[in-house]
Amino acid sequence: MAGETAFTYRDGRLHCEGVPAERIAEQYGTPCYVYSKASLLGRFQTVREAFSQWGALVCFSVKSCSNLSVLRLLARAGSGFDVVSGGELYRALVAGADPRKVVFAGVGKTPAEIEYALNAGILMFNVESRPELEAVNSQASRLGASARVAIRVNPDVDPNTHEKTATGKGGTKFGVALGEAEQLAREAAGWRGVRVSGIHFHLGSPIYTTTPYERALERVVALIGRLRPAGCQVDSLNIGGGFCISYTGESLPEPADYAVATKSYLEKSACPVIIIEPGRYIAGKSAVLLSRVVYRKETACGKRFIICDAAMNDLIRPTLYGAFHRVWPVRSAGGMPAVMRPEDEGFDGFATEVADVVGPVCENGDFLAKERALPRMQAGDLLAVFDAGAYAFTMSSNYNARPRPAEVLVDGAESRLVRRRETYADLVGPEQEFLR
Numbered sequence: 001m002a003g004e005t006a007f008t009y010r011d012g013r014l015h016c017e018g019v020p021a022e023r024i025a026e027q028y029g030t031p032c033y034v035y036s037k038a039s040l041l042g043r044f045q046t047v048r049e050a051f052s053q054w055g056a057l058v059c060f061s062v063k064s065c066s067n068l069s070v071l072r073l074l075a076r077a078g079s080g081f082d083v084v085s086g087g088e089l090y091r092a093l094v095a096g097a098d099p100r101k102v103v104f105a106g107v108g109k110t111p112a113e114i115e116y117a118l119n120a121g122i123l124m125f126n127v128e129s130r131p132e133l134e135a136v137n138s139q140a141s142r143l144g145a146s147a148r149v150a151i152r153v154n155p156d157v158d159p160n161t162h163e164k165t166a167t168g169k170g171g172t173k174f175g176v177a178l179g180e181a182e183q184l185a186r187e188a189a190g191w192r193g194v195r196v197s198g199i200h201f202h203l204g205s206p207i208y209t210t211t212p213y214e215r216a217l218e219r220v221v222a223l224i225g226r227l228r229p230a231g232c233q234v235d236s237l238n239i240g241g242g243f244c245i246s247y248t249g250e251s252l253p254e255p256a257d258y259a260v261a262t263k264s265y266l267e268k269s270a271c272p273v274i275i276i277e278p279g280r281y282i283a284g285k286s287a288v289l290l291s292r293v294v295y296r297k298e299t300a301c302g303k304r305f306i307i308c309d310a311a312m313n314d315l316i317r318p319t320l321y322g323a324f325h326r327v328w329p330v331r332s333a334g335g336m337p338a339v340m341r342p343e344d345e346g347f348d349g350f351a352t353e354v355a356d357v358v359g360p361v362c363e364n365g366d367f368l369a370k371e372r373a374l375p376r377m378q379a380g381d382l383l384a385v386f387d388a389g390a391y392a393f394t395m396s397s398n399y400n401a402r403p404r405p406a407e408v409l410v411d412g413a414e415s416r417l418v419r420r421r422e423t424y425a426d427l428v429g430p431e432q433e434f435l436r
Contacts (some may be wrong), residue, residue: 197236203218345373
């Protein structure tokens with residue numbers, strides 16, 4: 001995979017493609033996110049090729065990584081986009097997305113967002129409740145339009161992932177039950193402002209086996225089989241995203257494995273349009289977060305802390321989800337271990353100590369890694385947080401009045417800034433004019 005080779009150690013120094021990470025840190029400062037163009041495009045192509053026999057529309061999930069330059073890169077490669085807000089739709093359009101390849105998901109679309117999407121000419125809405133379908137119908141009717149919609153069903157399938165990112169189980173806020181979806185599709189067949197032409201589901205992310213997709217598709221394809229005789233012209237099937245990546249370096253299923261497992265169901269659905277919405281798989285392994293050590297601290301109770309300039313406001317996944325990211329020095333004579341697991345107490349060939357990697361934010365939950373075996377690090381050293389391209393910068397904040405980091409895109413031997421580091425002035429800009 002392109003993402004596996006974009007970040008490599010050469011002569012004991014981490015590189016992104018052909019650019020040393022140390023040079024990027026010196027030029028753009030830290031913390032900063034560093035993206036690989038080759039990885040982004042390579043992993044997008046891997047997904048597209050896996051589902052090519054169905055001519056699947058790959059709609060990159062904007063919520064996973066919304067940098068304009070990343071979106072433009074993918075748009076020019078032929079990607080569509082999955083958006084969940086008016087703001088994400090705006091970002092996609094500014095980046096050059098073809099609105100006819102945009103799917104608008106999300107449980108709480110406002111009338112203003114619906115109108116904006118209708119005027120933009122998007123491909124379709126994924127609707128998640130009767131009131132939402134009624135709202136789309138109302139707005140479209142008012143504008144003299146007919147909105148193409150897919151009903152998002154909740155197949156009540158456990159994807160065996162983190163509870164906060166499991167979205168296809170009964171009891172979550174997402175989608176409608178299969179029976180309700182069938183009734184809703186039948187009723188909406190006579191509505192003037194909508195055309196129910198698709199069924200959508202999204203089980204969550206990351207999903208580490210193909211089994212949840214197979215179980216969901218068995219139920220969804222049966223639903224489609226009941227709808228067509230009832231006069232519902234279902235011509236599209238959207239199976240969402242959630243394809244996993246390995247945060248430890250171990251082997252996991254690839255898009256081709258998901259495609260093989262779902263093949264019989266996709267064929268049985270007889271839907272001419274297949275849509276998939278990957279985000280993490282494309283972006284996750286396509287970036288690292290670079291950070292510089294500010295202090296080394298050892299406490300009287302025997303704890304070691306590596307205090308760096310990146311914090312939970314820059315990367316909240318570890319404290320929010322208990323997520324594991326490999327963390328390693330940018331300069332390491334032996335490179336880094338091929339596999340790193342949360343429980344590892346050391347690695348053959350590497351001298352390590354156990355320490356917590358933390359940031360400056362005033363929360364005990366401010367950490368990037370806990371009880372981690374790492375080479376001894378000192379103030380001034382650079383470290384890299386790997387697999388930080390998805391749900392990383394997009395979830396960053398200004399907590400503790402911390403400016404958000406820069407974003408850098410690497411293309412071969414060249415690097416360029418794609419989002420400047422925020423300044424203190426940026427933090428107060430929206431408020432300053434209202435001071436009295």
